[in-house]
Amino acid sequence: MSTSEKVLFILESNKDIYISGEEMAGQCSVSRNAVWKAIRDLREKGYDIEAISNKGYKLKGSTDIISAEGILAGLPKELNGAEILVYDSLESTNDKAKELAMKGGKHGTVIVAVTQTGGRGRQDHSFYSPEGGLYMSIILKPEMLSSTDSRAVTSFVGGAVISAIQELTGIESYIDGINDLYVEGKKICGILLEAGSEFDSNTLQWIVAGIGINFDSDISAFPKDVKERASSLFAPGQATITKNALIARIIERILDCQP
Known part of the structure; x- marks a missing residue:
């Protein structure tokens, strides 16, 4: 799996829950900057991902992209x-x-x-x-x-x-x-x-x-x-x-x- 795929799996597994960049970085064994790049890549592909300081990232439940x-x-x-x-x-x-x-x-x-x-x-x-x-x-x-x-x-x-x-x-x-x-x-x-x-x-x-x-x-x-x-x-x-x-x-x- 690429970092983007790993991040997507984490977001899909935790819909409607904010996951911190640090936590995702740990699960993916990559840097927080790599997670940010993965988030950017996913957004460019149409994924509606919210981001809030001190809370993290969340994939909106309305996102319906087959993967x-x-x-x-x-x-x-x-x-x-x-x-x-x-x-x-x-x-x-x-x-x-x-x-x-x-x-x-x-x-x-x-x-x-x-x-x-x-x-x-x-x-x-x-x-x-x-x-x-x-x-x-x-x-x-x-x-x-x-x-x-x-x-x-x-x-x-x-x-x-x-x-x-x-x-x-x-x-x-x-x-x-x-x-x-x-x-x-x-x-x-x-x-x-x-x-x-x-x-x-x-x-x-x-x-x-x-x-x-x-x-x-x-x-x-x-x-x-x-x-x-x-x-x-x-x-x-x-x-x-x-x-x-x-x-x-x-x-x-x-x-x-x-x-």
């Missing part, structure tokens, strides 16, 4: 060693996760993108993925699952997302069809499971679970055929939680309770 540090800060200690990779844009988080899975990516590796340029659902249907959404994929290893039945795993992942949303927001969603989540008759989430197997032995090697959620998306800007049946958890700018918090809770629900 590996922000996600890790929301995970329980037993999961804060998870490998989380965050990108500004990817063609598809599932494609990136599959690439890593084929290279031996470990169980629980998570790929997150702010936007997708080629997001897709089942049967290669496109999945519109602009800013305001939450797009993530997680690598699951068969030996870590009690069942590898496709419907069971899809249902389990869907249930994990439903539980995470309800716990953090109070919003009740439900599965309709095989892999879509709805709120009051409108789609807010799509789930796509893909897998890889060894050809000779026909042995399942890995599963990638892709999750796309309309978080605080501007539905009015969606393509006409999509916006008529889509909704979002929150209106733009009206979210009561951060994307990092929801991503962390989904990861926790998936990795804590295997199907």
Whole structure:
């Protein structure tokens, strides 16, 4: 981790609490000047950080920038060693996760993108993925699952997302069809499971679970055929939680309770 990343993790782990530059310097094993430079760097990236003399620095709770540090800060200690990779844009988080899975990516590796340029659902249907959404994929290893039945795993992942949303927001969603989540008759989430197997032995090697959620998306800007049946958890700018918090809770629900 760079100093900026370490400082961000500390701030994300202590939201709404002032942390002194001296304390952060000690935790990061750097000088207070290095902490100040890290704060400046984070502010330039859009983080809203307050500073008060004799109290220190505080990351405002309204800051909602997806980051590996922000996600890790929301995970329980037993999961804060998870490998989380965050990108500004990817063609598809599932494609990136599959690439890593084929290279031996470990169980629980998570790929997150702010936007997708080629997001897709089942049967290669496109999945519109602009800013305001939450797009993530997680690598699951068969030996870590009690069942590898496709419907069971899809249902389990869907249930994990439903539980995470309800716990953090109070919003009740439900599965309709095989892999879509709805709120009051409108789609807010799509789930796509893909897998890889060894050809000779026909042995399942890995599963990638892709999750796309309309978080605080501007539905009015969606393509006409999509916006008529889509909704979002929150209106733009009206979210009561951060994307990092929801991503962390989904990861926790998936990795804590295997199907």
